[in-house]
Amino acid sequence: MGTDRPGEFELIRTYFAPLARDPGSLGLTDDAAVLTPGDGLDLVLTKDVLAANVHFFADDAPEAIAAKALRVNLSDLAAKGARPRGYLLGLALPSDWTSEWLGRFCDGLAADQSAFDIQLLGGDTIRSGNGLQVSITAIGEVKVGGAVRRSGARPGDKIFVSGTIGDAAAGLKARLDTGFAAMHGFSRADEKHVLDRYLLPRPRTRLADAISASASAAMDISDGLIADCRHMAGASCVDIIIEQEKVPLSEAMQKLKATAPDVFAKCINGGDDYEILASVPVESETGFLKLAASAGCPVVEIGVVREGTGQVHLYRNGSPVDLKLEDGFRHF
Template sequence: MSAARPGEFELIKQFFAPLAKNPGSVGLTDDAAVLSPRDGYDLVLTKDVLAADIHFFADDAPEAIAAKALRVNLSDLAAKGATPRGYLLGLALPKDWTAEWLERFCNGLAADQAAYDIDLFGGDTIRSSNGLQVSITAIGEVEAGNAVRRCGAKPGDQLFVTGTIGDAAAGLKARLDPEFCRRSRLDEDQEKHILDRYLLPRPRTRMAPIIAKYASASMDVSDGLLSDARHIATASAVDMHIDLEAVPLSMTMAHIKEAAPETFFSCLNGGDDYEILAAVPAQDAAAFAADSEVAGCRVHAIGRVEEGTGGVHLSKNGAPLAAGQSAGFRHF
């Protein structure tokens, strides 16, 4: 038998108050939290809303849904060079929610709070008539004036990306199409790898101070590598030149490239990577790469910034390529 569902105020006290350890949140006993930025620092705020069967599957583990909702926001903060401080949570629960589900969801939040040194500041919980929705506003801090925008890329900068690209989009294809792994000739470990990368992003929070120190422009790769490169190019009024052979791939994506080339490019620009794409002045490129390695996050140089008007130009070992038809993830 399922445990009885608590009312609104008991729900807050039982599930969410234990997550609110910052003094400014007063244990969620007031209508708002009070946060004082440190002297010499700016606050950086970002929000992502995740909806069932759009950004995750309704039957995913509650712990994983909570982690993904929090981590996609931490990824945005890292790309701005900001260190996370806390977050606000908006939770729209479907009519069939249970206390057991909510306890597991909060366990997922608690685990990531410990992993990323962040606390719940407050939020709201409502009933949804259209499935589960999770909205998180994350708050970070960066030394005053040092937040890294999209609009700062300059001709001569080198383009870098963290981690590997395309795994999460391949994982989504595997969730939507049971035959994808068979057609791509993936073994059990390879299938597990791409499913895990889709379900559980790995925000590059250790990169935040390095991004703030070196990058002239930066953003996280959420809509797709080429799409997000175009976002930076447009905001900075420059062109991006990317060598597809330099884009870092996991062993699984390298396998898909050979076994299923017809789907490889769509995975490469499919989104949900939550890596960081950064433009770095050429004179700082070596130091940027070295500091990233020390922080435990290898970066790869994938191209350069040139004068232009917002274009993205692709090459393969120096030979120009057409961009293809994949435009990255679109919400509408």
């Protein structure tokens, strides 16, 4: 270790203790946090592990790495209808880490803690044998019995998504190939948009109340639209019908659709969107749309739930689309 770097306990006091303001964190002076849920509330817990050069580039800005690690977990909480409460951080640092890098990483956490009203509760920091790894366990609160599962979709429900789909996958392609944007007619604004969507997910935390009040099933779109529809359909023992023409697209994705339909199809199911996929009963549709609009997070209907056996059927201009090559992101 370099002489300019603090030891473990000084590291905690200097960088992480200032982020731990919830009384349950005990100021990071103990081995565990103590957390009591609010009256009439359940705790919802979720964990994501991000690794350098798998989920982000090792040379990305430390602030952005921290934000992405936290935001992908906040996206899961939103899909359950839960509001953020706190998080635990596991950080495996490579051998060449510096105090400057760690300070910037914590600045990124601090900014998102303020933006999303969440506090650090505890965690652990170790030396990594294989590049930077960030593990976050996020904890949220929802009314007792109110967490929305992916297994509740029922025949007749409508399928909604938030935001736009496919941008992050296009952003990754643009990051890997500097000529990608120009090849497909992207403006500078288009290129910046898709790069930002890959680097910095936008967790739809403001949709949590609408999800809790109206959705029969929900999850975030992390593995890809079709792949995650399959997850919901399988868990709910139904089929999901998606109309591709209804899937909301950014201007960049509309250009990609026109110039390279095959690449477009892969991006639509490329993953890392971190939008919300929700199944909503017809009788709850109006309320869901109003709550989403009032939260500043409009949603779009893209399909319907039918009786079935866990399959997803994609239609393009009324014709079925072969999904064999559109399986979404897989770790293994």
